[in-house]
Amino acid sequence: MIREILTKDFYYQDTITVAQQLLGKYFVRNIGSSQLIGKIVETEAYLGITDEASHSFIGPTNRNKVLFGEAGHTYVHAIHRYYCIDITTEASGKPTSVLIRALEPIKGIEVMESLRQTNNTMNLTSGPGKLCQALQINKDLNAIDVTQKNSAILIFDNQLLSDEDIIKTTRIGISKAKELPLRFYIKDNIFISRT
């Protein structure tokens, strides 16, 4: 089965739509000649200047400027001693993004296990900090265009999930606007960060 790289048009959609439609897609990390692949099973939407929990709520700064740029780019940031990765969405000037919270490891599992220093496949990518460790994602990968086929990070298309396979619930690990139902994950998937 031939899979296509998701195009700019996909990321220019409404952030909540992108967050839901990213579920089931293939997240690809190119490291030299090797490739690590995981299926996206959990995401969260961050709605920019109207969303208190978003990094862009306070307005543009040096740290979050990529959020204000073009859609379809990575936004990598450190939180405590881990990294998290977002994909920017919507038009330039709208600082919205989708946080990738969990993957289902597909390819390169041995490499991920050595990077994470564990043999437990269940524990490789079941959280935003964990998956960045498993895929060797750091600040060097900030502001990368994920629609260019020679990028270190790419996202490939896959069949769209039906509405009943997507669970909608509240976001995790934030202190503001925590009541909003902006977290999405694949029903019955065992690789999500928590139920």
Next chain:
DNA sequence: TGATTGATGAGCT
């Protein structure tokens, strides 16, 4: 299942 705590880095004021 939930609450708590400590390690820890980057960015902001």
Next chain:
DNA sequence: GCTCATCAATCAG
């Protein structure tokens, strides 16, 4: 200094 979109370990029920 302070905040924080984390994780792992621990303890209580």
